[in-house]
Amino acid sequence: MKAAVRIQQEDFSQDEEISALKACSKRMGGIGTFLGCARDFSEGREVEQISFDAYGSMALSEMQKLRSDAIGKFALLDARIVHRIGTVSGGDNIVFIAAGAEHRVAALEACRWMIDELKQRVPIWKKEITPQGDAWVVPHP
Amino acid sequence: MKAAVRIQQEDFSQDEEISALKACSKRMGGIGTFLGCARDFSEGREVEQISFDAYGSMALSEMQKLRSDAIGKFALLDARIVHRIGTVSGGDNIVFIAAGAEHRVAALEACRWMIDELKQRVPIWKKEITPQGDAWVVPHP
Amino acid sequence: MISVLFFGPVAERIGKSALQVEFHHTMSLQNLRDKLAAQYPQAFEIVCFAAVNGEHARDMTIALTDGSEVAFMAKFSGG
């Protein structure tokens, strides 16, 4: 089975991730997921591709901590985080987060918390490649 | 492509549902999903299977309204709702909800709202089949 | 005639999932409910919602029309 936390170039399958998540327990009543995708349009500009740079070793260890923190904070049965790097096109998957709990509220709240924290904690940067040139994304506060 | 709102006996694929959801727009930056599963243990009792009864025509039309309401309320690009009926075993999928929006907050909030509303509005009932006998589930207020 | 439908726990207590009730002029949803609740008190203990022709009916005073489909339902537990 693939690791619960990964940084990878290739795409992932949600069916595979969810069945890996469910494998740990049949007491899992609710699974919340977040899938972040590349938009082909951002702040008024057409976006052809998005490329990523990452501090790979730190990003992976921050994602692992984030998963453990979420499992502790929300009493999850399991959680998974996958982030792609390299270059992706409009509509492609970028990040996948899944949180499984006995009940739905914990699963959904953990999922929301994990994607918010990931954006704060994990050293990954995206650059939008547009017909007018490339630009690193400046996140809104 | 399968309908965006369905009630069916057979299992579903999240990969298929997500790719159908994404087909509508490349401006979709965030997709929130909720997957409800059958737990093999509930309120201290082992649960072997869960069987469903539904007011099929009304349940489908309520789910369709729910999808339209969510699209309007959260400015979603698209949404899907699938609910299984018949009999399922521990770990099996029961319900799938997906909300796609330009940004993550709307997608995640819509997903949470839809599963909460579904439980209030949609005429479906579940019965737990346990070694001690069968019992219709009484939802907590 | 009015078709009355029951599902899940209500159908189990009544012992069937549908009934035909003769339509009377000026029959309201509440009249129908009272009539059936007297006949099946144990089932109606758990009835929380009614629907007329597949739509949630919150106003019990509404008049029924001949041929309506009415459902008396327990709290939902789907999802």
Place this chain on the structure above:
Amino acid sequence: MISVLFFGPVAERIGKSALQVEFHHTMSLQNLRDKLAAQYPQAFEIVCFAAVNGEHARDMTIALTDGSEVAFMAKFSGG
């Protein structure tokens, strides 16, 4: 020596993704930052975070040790 790493927008402004800086006894993270910021002011305009040996470093007064890996990073934009 201290290995200094740059990523994304900071690496682009500096024109490279790594530098070696000679280690001095009693060198703090702030000392290293000041030295590099003087050399690459445009890049350090957008530096928001530092990491030492792959861990977030919130306290800029910490002393560095020889052989440390330090990263000066712009606001993250992953996810």
